[in-house]
Amino acid sequence: MGMASDTVAIAPDILQDFAAALLLAGGFTSDQSEQTAAMLVWANLRGADSHGVLRIPRYVEMVELGLINPAAQPRRVGGKGAVALIDAQRAPGAVGMNIAARTASDLADSHGIGWCAVRSISHAGAIGYYAHQVARARKIAIVMTASKPLMIYHGSRAEGVSTNPISIAAPGSNPDRPLLLDMSTAAVALGKIMAARDADQSIPAGWAVDANGQETIDPHKAKAVLPMAGPKGAGLSLMIEVLTSVLATNPLIAVALTAGGDPGVNGVVVALDPTAFGEGFTPEIDRLCAAIKSLPPADGLGDVYLPGERGFEEMERRSRSGIPLVRGTLSRLVTLAAKLQVPVPEGLA
Amino acid sequence: MGMASDTVAIAPDILQDFAAALLLAGGFTSDQSEQTAAMLVWANLRGADSHGVLRIPRYVEMVELGLINPAAQPRRVGGKGAVALIDAQRAPGAVGMNIAARTASDLADSHGIGWCAVRSISHAGAIGYYAHQVARARKIAIVMTASKPLMIYHGSRAEGVSTNPISIAAPGSNPDRPLLLDMSTAAVALGKIMAARDADQSIPAGWAVDANGQETIDPHKAKAVLPMAGPKGAGLSLMIEVLTSVLATNPLIAVALTAGGDPGVNGVVVALDPTAFGEGFTPEIDRLCAAIKSLPPADGLGDVYLPGERGFEEMERRSRSGIPLVRGTLSRLVTLAAKLQVPVPEGLA
Numbered sequence: 001m002g003m004a005s006d007t008v009a010i011a012p013d014i015l016q017d018f019a020a021a022l023l024l025a026g027g028f029t030s031d032q033s034e035q036t037a038a039m040l041v042w043a044n045l046r047g048a049d050s051h052g053v054l055r056i057p058r059y060v061e062m063v064e065l066g067l068i069n070p071a072a073q074p075r076r077v078g079g080k081g082a083v084a085l086i087d088a089q090r091a092p093g094a095v096g097m098n099i100a101a102r103t104a105s106d107l108a109d110s111h112g113i114g115w116c117a118v119r120s121i122s123h124a125g126a127i128g129y130y131a132h133q134v135a136r137a138r139k140i141a142i143v144m145t146a147s148k149p150l151m152i153y154h155g156s157r158a159e160g161v162s163t164n165p166i167s168i169a170a171p172g173s174n175p176d177r178p179l180l181l182d183m184s185t186a187a188v189a190l191g192k193i194m195a196a197r198d199a200d201q202s203i204p205a206g207w208a209v210d211a212n213g214q215e216t217i218d219p220h221k222a223k224a225v226l227p228m229a230g231p232k233g234a235g236l237s238l239m240i241e242v243l244t245s246v247l248a249t250n251p252l253i254a255v256a257l258t259a260g261g262d263p264g265v266n267g268v269v270v271a272l273d274p275t276a277f278g279e280g281f282t283p284e285i286d287r288l289c290a291a292i293k294s295l296p297p298a299d300g301l302g303d304v305y306l307p308g309e310r311g312f313e314e315m316e317r318r319s320r321s322g323i324p325l326v327r328g329t330l331s332r333l334v335t336l337a338a339k340l341q342v343p344v345p346e347g348l349a
Numbered sequence: 350m351g352m353a354s355d356t357v358a359i360a361p362d363i364l365q366d367f368a369a370a371l372l373l374a375g376g377f378t379s380d381q382s383e384q385t386a387a388m389l390v391w392a393n394l395r396g397a398d399s400h401g402v403l404r405i406p407r408y409v410e411m412v413e414l415g416l417i418n419p420a421a422q423p424r425r426v427g428g429k430g431a432v433a434l435i436d437a438q439r440a441p442g443a444v445g446m447n448i449a450a451r452t453a454s455d456l457a458d459s460h461g462i463g464w465c466a467v468r469s470i471s472h473a474g475a476i477g478y479y480a481h482q483v484a485r486a487r488k489i490a491i492v493m494t495a496s497k498p499l500m501i502y503h504g505s506r507a508e509g510v511s512t513n514p515i516s517i518a519a520p521g522s523n524p525d526r527p528l529l530l531d532m533s534t535a536a537v538a539l540g541k542i543m544a545a546r547d548a549d550q551s552i553p554a555g556w557a558v559d560a561n562g563q564e565t566i567d568p569h570k571a572k573a574v575l576p577m578a579g580p581k582g583a584g585l586s587l588m589i590e591v592l593t594s595v596l597a598t599n600p601l602i603a604v605a606l607t608a609g610g611d612p613g614v615n616g617v618v619v620a621l622d623p624t625a626f627g628e629g630f631t632p633e634i635d636r637l638c639a640a641i642k643s644l645p646p647a648d649g650l651g652d653v654y655l656p657g658e659r660g661f662e663e664m665e666r667r668s669r670s671g672i673p674l675v676r677g678t679l680s681r682l683v684t685l686a687a688k689l690q691v692p693v694p695e696g697l698a
Contacts, residue, residue, distance in 0.1 A: 080625045081460030082431040111430030113464050117626060140596065155653045156644035168588040170595070179591065181584040213647075228578045235530040235656040238641065239517040242528065246519070246634060247489065249627040257640040276429045277466060278598040285595060291606040292587065295505035298562075304504045307584040 006199070008330055009322030014345045016041040019053050022333065025340035026060030027070050032092045036125075039094040043126035044323045046311035050191025051126040054198060054329040057336050059092070059123070067262070068092055068122045074099055078249075082111035085248055086118040090264055094129075096121035097143075097267050101130045104271035105137050112276030117268045119250035123147075124267050128182035128308065131169035134271050135178035138282075141169040142270040146244040148256045151186050151225050154234035157213040159224045161253060163190050164240040169308075172285035179285065180308025185237035186225040193219045198328035244268045355548070357679055358671030363694045365390040368402050371682065374689035375409030376419050381441045385474075388443040392475035393672045395660035399540025400475040403547060403678040406685050408441070408472070416611070417441055417471045423448055427598075431460035434597055435467040439613055443478075445470035446492075446616050450479045453620035454486050461625030466617045468599035472496075473616050477531030477657070480518035483620050484527035487631075490518040491619040495593040497605045500535050500574050503583035506562040508573045510602060512539050513589040518657075521634035528634065529657025534586035535574040542568050547677035593617045 010018075019037035024030060036059070044052035062068040069090035078085035084103050088096035100118040107114025124130075124145045134141035144166045153160025163186035171178040184190075188207045196203050196219035208222035209215055216222055227233030238253070245252045245266045252263055274281035295304045318324075325333075330348060337344045359367075368386035373379060385408070393401030411417040418439035427434035433452050437445035449467040456463025473479075473494045483490030493515045502509030512535035520527040533539075537556045545552050545568035557571035558564055565571055576582030587602070594601045594615045601612055623630035644653045667673075674682075679697060686693045 078625070078627050079461060081462070083461035083621070083625050085626050111460055112428060112432035113430070113462060115462050115621070140592065142592075153641065153644055153653065155647055155650055157647045158644045160641055160644045160653075168585075168592070170588070170591045179588065181588050183581045183584065187578075228581055229536075231654075231656075232532045232577055235532065236517075238637075238656060239519070239528065239530045242519045242634065242637070243489065243491075243517070243621075246630060246637060247621065247623060247626050249629065249633075251633050251637065254633065254637045254640045257643070258636070272432070272464070272592075272596065274596060276427070276432050277434050277596050278427050280598065281595060284598075284600050284603065285591065287607070288587075288590070288595060288600065288603040291603045292502065292509055294606070295502055295507045295509045298504055298506045301504055304502065304509075305580075307580075307587060 007324035007326050008348060009324045010345065010348060011322050012041055012045055012319060015044065015053060015323055018333070018345050018348075019056060021342045022056050022336055022340060023059065025342045027063035028092060029070055032070060032095050035098055036092050036094040039125050039129045041323070042129045042132075045315045045318045046126075047314035047318070048126055048311065049326070049329070050189055050195040053325070053333065054194065055123065055125065057332050060336065060340070062122060067264070074118070082107050082113050083115045084117070086116065088118050088121040090120050090122060093121045093124035093265060093267070097124050097127070097130045097269065098133070100267055100269040101133050101141075101271075104269040105134055105139055108139055108271040108273045112273055114271045115268065117244065117248040117266065119245075119248040119266045120264045121267055123265060126182065127165050127267070128167045128169070128180055128311075130269055131167040131182070132178065132180060134269065135169040135171040135180070136175045138171050138175055140272040140274060141167070143167040143267070144240045144244050145265055145267040146241045146252055147265045148252050148262060150190060151227055151234070151237065152209060154227055154231040160257065161227070161234055161237040161241065163225055164237045164244070165189075166236075166240065170285055171282065172289060173282050177312050178308070179289065179306060180311070182308065185228055185233045185240065187228050187233070188225060190225055193222050193225070199326050200328070356673035356675050357697060358673045359694065359697060360671050361390055361394055361668060364393065364402060364672055367682070367694050368405060370691045371405050371685055371689060372408065374691045376412035377441060378419055381419060381444050384447055385441050385443040388474045388478045390672070391478045391481075394664045394667045395475075396663035396667070397475050397660065398675070398678070399538055399544040402674070402682065403543065404472065404474065406681050409685065409689070411471060416613070423467070431456050431462050432464045433466070435465065437467050437470040439469050439471060442470045442473035442614060442616070446473050446476070446479045446618065447482070449616055449618040450482050450490075450620075453618040454483055454488055457488055457620040457622045461622055463620045464617065466593065466597040466615070468594075468597040468615045469613045470616055472614060475531065476514050476616070477516045477518070477529055477660075479618055480516040480531070481527065481529060483618065484518040484520040484529070485524045487520050487524055489621040489623060490516070492516040492617070493589045493593050494614055494616040495590045495601055496614045497601050497611060499539060500576055500583070500586065501558060503576055503580040509606065510576070510583055510586040510590065512574055513586045513593070514538070515589065519634055520631065521638060522631050526661050527657070528638065528655060529660070531657065534577055534582045534589065536577050536582070537574060539574055542571050542574070548675050549677070
């Protein structure tokens, strides 16, 4: 069924099965396909289409290029006490990050906090997904990932840091709808520029520069994004590289800027058990949310939103009425399905 | 000696002794005075005058108002494993944060990571100071503090969150000069508006709103600051309140927005031991710094700076040539000294 002339709506479970079938045919194992498809469709459900199933063609290409290793056997290679280091051996990002989320949560049960670094994964996708899993286990989550230079470093005309995202989640009395911050350190997520390309729409000024380092509003010419808040976004991204890559003994930025090469992506999941500090955390989160929701809206706005709230509202809407895929994304998935001989769900072909 | 007509330069050790004498006469204990003066002068040395000795008159006033308790006996009230909770009983901020920094560092020695929350402190000042101490112990530091609503919440016309800062430090081979990010979640630190008041200079658009919620460039009319990068700054600040205040069982935002009252300030220091993850951290930080410093500067700029680097350069300059105090700040310190019968150092009277 069409929601608008340029989109086609698809039921979440059908999209997830289609996504998993594409990944399986593209070389992922069955388990890797299921974990990755669940993360991608979670992003689509929340309206973060830039981190959804549009990534699948690239993921399949990365298997062909050897950048994702379906035979990976992630294993623990370091850590002590409340910290652990996992080498993911280039497993799909969702697989490595899910292991990190479980490990951090288990460590937090014993030590009050768990810090699990995972090195050598592929693209982790929407990292709020992993924070959400930890929050469902009634713990606070901090999730960060780091990748190669993709963003202008403040004061330079070159890409010196990545758009490294950070997500922080805290559960109230409904652990399915925690406070859920999920932000990149860029003025905009790179995926939003990719989505603008697919939709063939221009982008706002201040988002990106072209190959000459000049600002551009053409998503097809965008070469690198600018940092959020200038030196703050660039500095925070650099420190995420330290906390996520250098600490995990798989540096990305220094390697890319000097020796060259592509050592993949690294991630970290931190879990905190609120009960280790005292009582009353859950009702206090509810009280905080209610207080913020009661703030007077700015002139012309109808509502004040909590971190992650718009995504949860969109998730409810799309769970009922389907996920609207733009034709550019859909056509690439259908082309891939034909190549991999995967059946296309009815109504999408 | 005068550096410019509107400033007077003072040697750091003389300023630190003067600051400690003022705080002691204002009711701090000797130890509290020394710890606080060291933090304030560290900020002045780095050029962060907004977080330096100009705060002293307010600190003394807070003792008179009962908002700082010189008789406080900070003690551990919660935690397990790698996490600890200290109740500072309204001790001066620097005292509580120094305890948190030592505790987190000690916990990291045993568990790889230490997370020490400290509740009910007063204004913590320049939180990079505490991150710097942890980095000197060759550990990574993450430091956050939370206070009452001082900043517009994105989407609202009201102050719904604080300007909560975060500092992250990582030591290279020179632990005196680590990578040192220190940023507030506001478009600008509130202290910079205070400094503009003292210097009687206008502020840029986009920094603050007046009592009617309209943007202003008059620091005397500035009532609330705007968040960094809109929803990102507001959301990050709210999550720092969760990580710092709600987790430490001393919520500030919900209390201020509903019941009212002023439960003080909370802080957290996280320390990570890089050796718990693997080898080679220190040289890798050096390599990362060198790679960033080698990036080509943007058109018109002479140099690319690392997080904290400008502050360390200013620290070297001011250690040699003195700390330039603007006359507004100096005159308030001299007035306070007269009131408290504290001798004013030669050349400042």
